[in-house]
Amino acid sequence: MSNEKNVLFTIFGGTGDLAQRKLYPSLFRLYKKGNLGKHFAVIGTARRPWSDEHYREVVISTIQSLNPSDEEAKEFASHFYYQSHDVNDSTHYATLKELADQLDERYQLDGNRIYYLAMAPQFFGTIVAHLKSQKIVTENGYNRLIIEKPFGSDYQSAYDLNEKIRQVFPEPDIFRIDHYLGKEMIQNISAIRFANNIFESQWNNRYIDNIQITFGEALGVEDRGGYYDHSGALKDMVQNHILQVVALLAMEPPVAFSEKEIRAEKIKALKAVRIYDQQEVLENFVRGQYDQGQLDGKMFKSYREEDKVDPASTTETFVAGKFTIDNFRWSGVPFYVRTGKRLTEKGTRINIVFKQVPVNVFKTSVDEPCEDTTLPPNVLTIYIQPTEGFSLSLNGKEVGQGFNTEPIKLEYRNSSEMVENSPEAYEKLLLDALKGDGTNFSHWEEVAQSWHIVDVIRQAWDQTKPDFPNYKAGTMGPEAAFKLLEKDGFEWIWQPDEWYRERGKL
Numbered sequence: 001m002s003n004e005k006n007v008l009f010t011i012f013g014g015t016g017d018l019a020q021r022k023l024y025p026s027l028f029r030l031y032k033k034g035n036l037g038k039h040f041a042v043i044g045t046a047r048r049p050w051s052d053e054h055y056r057e058v059v060i061s062t063i064q065s066l067n068p069s070d071e072e073a074k075e076f077a078s079h080f081y082y083q084s085h086d087v088n089d090s091t092h093y094a095t096l097k098e099l100a101d102q103l104d105e106r107y108q109l110d111g112n113r114i115y116y117l118a119m120a121p122q123f124f125g126t127i128v129a130h131l132k133s134q135k136i137v138t139e140n141g142y143n144r145l146i147i148e149k150p151f152g153s154d155y156q157s158a159y160d161l162n163e164k165i166r167q168v169f170p171e172p173d174i175f176r177i178d179h180y181l182g183k184e185m186i187q188n189i190s191a192i193r194f195a196n197n198i199f200e201s202q203w204n205n206r207y208i209d210n211i212q213i214t215f216g217e218a219l220g221v222e223d224r225g226g227y228y229d230h231s232g233a234l235k236d237m238v239q240n241h242i243l244q245v246v247a248l249l250a251m252e253p254p255v256a257f258s259e260k261e262i263r264a265e266k267i268k269a270l271k272a273v274r275i276y277d278q279q280e281v282l283e284n285f286v287r288g289q290y291d292q293g294q295l296d297g298k299m300f301k302s303y304r305e306e307d308k309v310d311p312a313s314t315t316e317t318f319v320a321g322k323f324t325i326d327n328f329r330w331s332g333v334p335f336y337v338r339t340g341k342r343l344t345e346k347g348t349r350i351n352i353v354f355k356q357v358p359v360n361v362f363k364t365s366v367d368e369p370c371e372d373t374t375l376p377p378n379v380l381t382i383y384i385q386p387t388e389g390f391s392l393s394l395n396g397k398e399v400g401q402g403f404n405t406e407p408i409k410l411e412y413r414n415s416s417e418m419v420e421n422s423p424e425a426y427e428k429l430l431l432d433a434l435k436g437d438g439t440n441f442s443h444w445e446e447v448a449q450s451w452h453i454v455d456v457i458r459q460a461w462d463q464t465k466p467d468f469p470n471y472k473a474g475t476m477g478p479e480a481a482f483k484l485l486e487k488d489g490f491e492w493i494w495q496p497d498e499w500y501r502e503r504g505k506l
């Protein structure tokens with residue numbers, strides 16, 4: 001019987017950044033753990049005229065931080081082959097097929113193939129069409145496609161791309177990467193919810209006031225200006241990563257923890273996210289772009305001064321918004337989301353803000369009105385990165401005489417050793433693809449619904465010229481992002497800028 005781990009990987013974009021920083025180290029980790037054995041081979045392709053020897057040297061250099069022995073590194077790299085190839089040139093696919101068939105025989109790969117498109121999205125359609133027309137896809141084994149984001153730039157382009165891909169690969173063989181879905185604490189959302197009755201029993205609009213999701217980056221656009229200036233934070237972060245997290249938080253408990261059941265619940269949750277009209281977009285979503293700024297003595301340039309960015313760019317580097325979910329569980333509970341570049345700190349976290357107790361009884365006499373009638377809310381925080389863990393803030397009694405309450409935080413963080421040794425997102429996702437398990441990838445229906453939700457926001461914004469830049473580098477975004485919650489009587493739970501401001505560093 002064919003072993004699913006006997007496989008030929010063909011990596012398009014084999015000389016690129018993603019391949020070198022993520023894919024080769026992840027393949028090495030899988031190899032070290034025995035998930036890839038003797039029967040695997042990798043073809044790296046790109047236009048550069050590299051030799052196999054040079055390619056193997058590059059692969060070895062990318063795994064140095066994993067401390068392989070010389071022998072181990074050489075043995076691993078001996079499975080790698082390089083084929084210079086321009087994906088737009090039909091004749092090049094013949095050599096690729098020849099090499100693939102040779103390696104299939106040499107390594108006894110049973111016709112199993114995984115094609116990884118680590119390239120700019122405009123090439124996806126061409127590559128996939130050629131895989132079929134040039135008969136690179138096999139008849140005897142499995143053929144799976146791993147595809148990087150972005151999947152389209154709006155619903156229509158995503159639909160067109162999907163139609164092209166579906167001609168060659170059926171949906172279960174398409175693995176659309178959202179690398180956040182491979183992260184430990186994103187996967188932990190389901191454990192926290194469904195393995196703890198104290199949370200799942202309260203996971204609804206009777207007990208939860210609001211939910212806040214922050215994907216903050218301290219970096220600017222770095223060398224991705226050319227790509228980013230045509231994308232912006234809405235398409236780069238909200239359409240994929242953030243809406244995936246919304247779906248995981250909002251979905252109903254699946255009847256089993258299987259790909260099919262989880263997917264069905266996530267799709268239902270996304271379908272319940274309200275598609276706003278233009279006026280609702282302007283009321284519920286704000287955008288920003290960073291200006292020059294300084295934090296902790298460091299100076300930062302503005303977005304418009306970044307390399308490969310239009311000096312008059314109207315691309316947003318920040319988005320904050322409120323999603324409304326129209327179903328029994330979530331009616332009336334805002335899901336606030338926020339993401340941006342050049343914010344005060346890098347951090348991805350989720351705050352579940354619980355409702356107040358019905359009455360604050362901490363007053364000394366029934367006749368006396370209580371001075372401060374609100375207590376700090378209970379907040380469950382899930383830390384996704386850079387630290388991983390969760391905390392729960394409660395109210396306890398302040399030690400001493402009298403009866404004052406004070407907030408107490410119960411905290412759990414994975415140790416840095418644990419974080420370091422746990423599988424990297426790409427490693428987990430590659431292993432999932434090897435097993436044919438699509439749970440942690442985005443299904444077409446999820447992608448389609450996410451574009452429907454985001455397209456209307458983009459269209460509403462495109463009607464008006466934004467007043468950019470509107471937040472200083474090193475802060476947590478424009479004033480409007482704070483007002484968004486204030487007008488509902490809430491505030492962002494995570495405000496790292498406060499800490500710097502109090503110490504005169506911002």
Ligand SMILES: NC(=O)c1ccc[n+]([C@@H]2O[C@H](COP(=O)([O-])OP(=O)(O)OC[C@H]3O[C@@H](n4cnc5c(N)ncnc54)[C@H](OP(=O)(O)O)[C@@H]3O)[C@@H](O)[C@H]2O)c1
Nearest residue numbers: 013014015016017018046047048085086087118119120148
């Ligand atoms: N880098 C990341 O961390 C990251 C994270 C998330 C998603 N992604 C996504 O992953 C994909 C790849 O990103 P990347 O950062 O690795 O890009 P990159 O460093 O620019 O790599 C692009 C690759 O495509 C090859 N290439 C370009 N034109 C080609 C052609 N006509 N025929 C054959 N090969 C060609 C390049 O090699 P030659 O110049 O030698 O042809 C290179 O290997 C993109 O879709 C990106 O959005 C990347």
